[in-house]
Amino acid sequence: xxxLPLIPLIFxxxxxxxxxxxxxxxxxxxxxAITGIFVVAGISLPMQSLFTKSLVALITILFxxxxxxxxxxxxxxxxxxxxxxxxxxxxxxxVYRLFAxxxxxxGFAAMLYGLVMCVLKEPSTTTEIAAAIPLLFILCCAVRNYxxxxxxxxxxTKTRGTLSIIITLVMFLILFAGCGAFxxxxxxxxxxxxxxxxxxx
Amino acid sequence: MKRLKFSIIIFYVLLFAGLAxxxxxxxxxxxxxxxxxxxxxxxxxxxxxxxxxxxxxEGVSPYTYxxxxxxxxxxxxxxxxxxxxxxxxxxxxxxxxxxxxxxxSFYSRKDDGILAYxxxxxxxxxxxxxxxxxxxxxxxxxxxYPRYTEPLELGFYAPIPSxxxxxxxxxxxxxxxxxxxxxxxLTGALEEVRKDAEFWRFIARNSNILISKLIxxxxxxxxxxxxxxxxxxxxxNKHEMAIIQDILKPFDNGDISLVExxxxxxxxxxxxxxxxxxxxxxxxxxEKLLFKHNxxxxxxxxxxxxxxxxxxxxxxHYADELKQRELNKTGFPKIGxxxxxxxxxxxxxxxxxxxxxxxxxxxxxxxxxxxLSQLKVLLRxxxxxxxxxxxxxxxxxxxxxxxxxxxxxxxxxxxxxxSFRSLSGEKPIVxxxx
Numbered sequence: 001x002x003x004l005p006l007i008p009l010i011f012x013x014x015x016x017x018x019x020x021x022x023x024x025x026x027x028x029x030x031x032x033a034i035t036g037i038f039v040v041a042g043i044s045l046p047m048q049s050l051f052t053k054s055l056v057a058l059i060t061i062l063f064x065x066x067x068x069x070x071x072x073x074x075x076x077x078x079x080x081x082x083x084x085x086x087x088x089x090x091x092x093x094x095v096y097r098l099f100a101x102x103x104x105x106x107g108f109a110a111m112l113y114g115l116v117m118c119v120l121k122e123p124s125t126t127t128e129i130a131a132a133i134p135l136l137f138i139l140c141c142a143v144r145n146y147x148x149x150x151x152x153x154x155x156x157t158k159t160r161g162t163l164s165i166i167i168t169l170v171m172f173l174i175l176f177a178g179c180g181a182f183x184x185x186x187x188x189x190x191x192x193x194x195x196x197x198x199x200x201x
Numbered sequence: 202m203k204r205l206k207f208s209i210i211i212f213y214v215l216l217f218a219g220l221a222x223x224x225x226x227x228x229x230x231x232x233x234x235x236x237x238x239x240x241x242x243x244x245x246x247x248x249x250x251x252x253x254x255x256x257x258x259e260g261v262s263p264y265t266y267x268x269x270x271x272x273x274x275x276x277x278x279x280x281x282x283x284x285x286x287x288x289x290x291x292x293x294x295x296x297x298x299x300x301x302x303x304x305x306s307f308y309s310r311k312d313d314g315i316l317a318y319x320x321x322x323x324x325x326x327x328x329x330x331x332x333x334x335x336x337x338x339x340x341x342x343x344x345x346y347p348r349y350t351e352p353l354e355l356g357f358y359a360p361i362p363s364x365x366x367x368x369x370x371x372x373x374x375x376x377x378x379x380x381x382x383x384x385x386x387l388t389g390a391l392e393e394v395r396k397d398a399e400f401w402r403f404i405a406r407n408s409n410i411l412i413s414k415l416i417x418x419x420x421x422x423x424x425x426x427x428x429x430x431x432x433x434x435x436x437x438n439k440h441e442m443a444i445i446q447d448i449l450k451p452f453d454n455g456d457i458s459l460v461e462x463x464x465x466x467x468x469x470x471x472x473x474x475x476x477x478x479x480x481x482x483x484x485x486x487x488e489k490l491l492f493k494h495n496x497x498x499x500x501x502x503x504x505x506x507x508x509x510x511x512x513x514x515x516x517x518h519y520a521d522e523l524k525q526r527e528l529n530k531t532g533f534p535k536i537g538x539x540x541x542x543x544x545x546x547x548x549x550x551x552x553x554x555x556x557x558x559x560x561x562x563x564x565x566x567x568x569x570x571x572x573l574s575q576l577k578v579l580l581r582x583x584x585x586x587x588x589x590x591x592x593x594x595x596x597x598x599x600x601x602x603x604x605x606x607x608x609x610x611x612x613x614x615x616x617x618x619x620s621f622r623s624l625s626g627e628k629p630i631v632x633x634x635x
Contacts, residue, residue, distance in 0.1 A: 025202050052537045059541075066213055186487070 010105045010141050013148040020097040020149070029069075031100040035107035036068020037061065042110030046117040068107075072099050074175065079150065079168045086164050088154030098153060102146035109138040220542040224493040231502040234468060240350045243271050248346035248404070252362035255339055256297040263339050270360060271352070278358055278476065300369045301332035307372070307426070311617060311634040314430045315372070319379035326376045333373055340370035344400045349407040353465055356473025364416045371397065371420055375427050382431055391431060391444040398424040398448045406455045409465025411560060418457060418567055424448065425567075425574045429633065432578035442582065449575050457564040459512040463557065467505040471498055488545070496539050497546030504534065504550065508557040516565040516604040520624055523558070562624050565604050566631050569621050572601040573633040576610060576619055580635065587614050594619070 008015040020028070041060045048056055076096040083090060113135045120127060151161030243250065245264075254267025277286055302325075307315050319326050330337065352359040374397070382390035401424060405417035428448040437445065455461065474497075482489055514522060534554075540547040576597065579585075585593045590612045594601075598609035603621035611620050620632040 026205065029202075029205065050536060051540070052535045055536060055538050055540055058538060062216065062541075065209075069209065 006105075009101070010138055010145075013145040013152075016098070016101050016145045017149050017152065020094075020101045023097065023101070025093060025097070028097040028100040031104050032068040032072040033065035034068070035100070035104050036066065036071070037064030038107035038111040040064035040067055042107075042112075042114035045111075045114035048118060072096065075099060075168070075172055078171050078175070079164075082168045082171060083150070083154045083156075083164050086154075086156070086160055088156060088164065090150070090153035090155075094153050095150065098146060098149045102149065103142050106135075106139045106142040109135040221490040223542045225496040225499055225539070227495045228499045228502055230506070231467070231471075231498060234464060234502075235471065239354055240348075242350050242352045243268055244348070244350075246347045248343055248349045249351050249362070251339075251343055251346055252364075252367065253360060255336070255343075255366055256299065256363060258297060259335060263342075267362075274355070274358065274360060278355070298336055298366075300336065300366050302329045304329070304369060304372050307423070308634075314634075315375045315427050316379045316382070316430045316434060319376045320383060323380065326380055329373045330377055333370065336366055337370050337373060340367065340374065343367075344396060349404055351409050351413065351465070353409060353468045354472055356469055356471070356476050358473065358476055359469070361412060364412075368416070368420060368423075371423060375423070379427075379431075382434065387431065387435070387437075388441055388444070391428070391441055391448070394424060394428050394431065395444050395448050398428070402452070402456045405457065406453070408462060410469050411459075411462055411466055411555075414459065414462045415560065415563065418563055421456075422567060422570060425570055426633070429574035429577040432574075433581035433635065437578075437582060445578055449571055449578070452568060452571070457567050459557070459561055459564050460509050462560075463505050463509045463512060467502055470501065474498075491543065492545040493543040496543040497550060500539060500543075500547060500550035501554065504554050508561070511558065512561050512564070516568065517606065519561065519565065520605040523624055559625060566623050569604045569623070569631050570633070572604070573610060573619050573621070573631070576601055577633055577635055587617075590614070 005015055005019070009019065023031075037060055040063060044051065044056045044059050051059075073096075076092065076099050079099070080088075080090065080092045080095045083095070113131060116131050117123065117128070120131075123131070147161070147165050150156075150165060151158065154161065154164065156164060250267040250271065251263045252267070253270055254261075254263035254265065257263050257266030305313070305318065307313055307318065375394070378390040378393050398421065401417050401420040405414060405421060408414040408417055425448070428445055432441075432445040432449075479494060482492065511519060511522065534551050536547050536551055576594065579597070580590060580593065583593075591609070594609040594612055598607060602609055605621075605624065611622075612618075613620065616634070618632050618634045620630050623629060623631055
């Protein structure tokens with residue numbers, strides 16, 4: 001099995017493109033699942049004062065992959081649809097793989113950040129911000145890698161590519177907000193007094 | 202690839218369906234507790250009914266009034282009325298008797314005891330007696346009731362008797378007894394205090410909900426402090442000393458223990474939830490997917506069981522346990538795996554439960570207060586000088602030391618007070634002025 005170039009994966013878009021092209025669709029699905037686990041772990045690990053360890057572990061293992069699948073599938077599909085409308089050449093499969101491999105390092109960094117917050121135990125705001133800097137840097141690199149590779153895959157000019165990425169992001173956020181609004185309506189009108197009482201606490 | 206995606210979708214659909222439909226089996230101990238038959242509340246001789254009707258208008262017996270309130274309430278519940286209508290059905294407050302006058306708070310500073318107040322304010326005492334004669338007569342009559350049974354089956358719908366007139370009448374009565382003692386009849390006064398103490402110990406023993414337990418502990422506190430004040434007012438003869446010792450005798454199991462109270466609270470809360478919350482959730486309600494009946498009840502009962510275990514510990518072991526928890530930062534409830542299938546119930550069980558540890562401490566503190574009262578009387582009777590007081594406390598530490606460590610009580614010569622340190626910050630020092 002070929003060794004994965006971890007550090008170049010963070011900094012070099014070309015490496016991401018090569019790894020994405022070489023890997024199978026199944027691998028991309030697995031990578032998205034793992035990224036989802038990393039992200040959910042990063043969020044839930046610092047919450048061990050509120051949740052038991054078993055619950056944190058179960059939420060991470062059971063719902064991490066789901067979060068990864070939903071976000072990656074939804075975002076890739078929106079990206080591909082917007083790209084097609086703008087005359088792009090990339091297939092859905094290509095976009096999906098690029099998304100998976102671009103954001104894997106960021107997911108890992110999120111988990112590391114969660115672990116650091118867990119170990120530090122009630123860190124100050126300054127410490128929290130300082131610890132978040134590497135994560136933010138890697139996230140920026142991930143966005144850069146993804147953007148650069150999407151432009152290449154779609155065979156866009158820089159302007160068209162940037163426009164495609166921005167429209168995709170906005171559409172994705174609208175979709176997300178729409179789901180949130182639907183759930184909120186369900187909560188307000190579908191749930192009973194007890195649930196409402198809980199949300200007011 | 203399509204097969205993989207399909208499998209993933211099926212897996213999560215089954216997972217969510219399983220979580221949505223799954224509910225735990227009822228805890229067998231909880232089921233046994235709920236199945237235990239409760240004695241009938243509306244029955245002649247139940248002091249709780251008389252408590253409920255204590256402030257009945259002139260000419261109406263407290264028991265009759267309390268009985269009517271209960272029957273009206275039960276009829277409203279059976280008729281399926283909403284909460285507002287149910288609570289409105291329990292009596293018309295406009296025509297009820299109320300306490301007339303003002304009472305200071307006693308025993309918070311030096312020289313603010315009941316005896317001292319009665320001596321300094323004879324007119325006020327006389328006025329309090331004449332303006333509240335009927336309530337006082339009813340208060341005295343409560344001692345004739347042989348039973349005390351609370352309506353646990355009604356849960357939150359059960360009316361709470363107004364305990365304020367009871368506490369006020371106890372203090373008015375003691376003011377009158379203080380006057381009686383100063384006029385020369387100390388024996389008669391002590392006898393009445395003994396009867397009062399017996400009454401409130403009886404209520405405490407039979408209290409199955411927190412509010413009545415805490416009220417009775419508070420009333421017993423007044424009994425102890427007033428008895429100590431009377432016992433230290435002059436040299437006592439043999440008979441008077443025997444009465445004092447009887448008032449200040451150790452507590453029987455159940456007087457101040459909160460074990461049965463917590464069991465009662467568990468039943469009270471569960472019945473309250475059954476009548477209010479669970480009744481409102483229909484079978485097709487989406488809320489049912491996240492709010493499971495058995496899982497919620499089990500979780501709440503688990504919390505009660507843990508507090509029952511803590512309440513059963515002797516004060517020293519209880520203090521050690523709290524210290525360990527503070528050091529290890531354990532004992533703080535966390536949301537567990539049941540959150541996955543019972544999100545609402547799990548959060549409710551974490552948030553909507555009171556801090557029972559404070560109440561357990563109140564029970565232990567009153568044992569400390571009993572020992573302080575004993576010491577106060579003994580110091581006077583044995584004519585111990587201020588200089589010899591600490592040594593006296595050291596000698597008696599085995600039986601009359603602090604309840605949490607059995608160390609001698611602390612003597613503050615400047616303030617003229619005996620004290621011990623309790624466990625929590627709410628009232629760190631329990632003090633008795635000589």
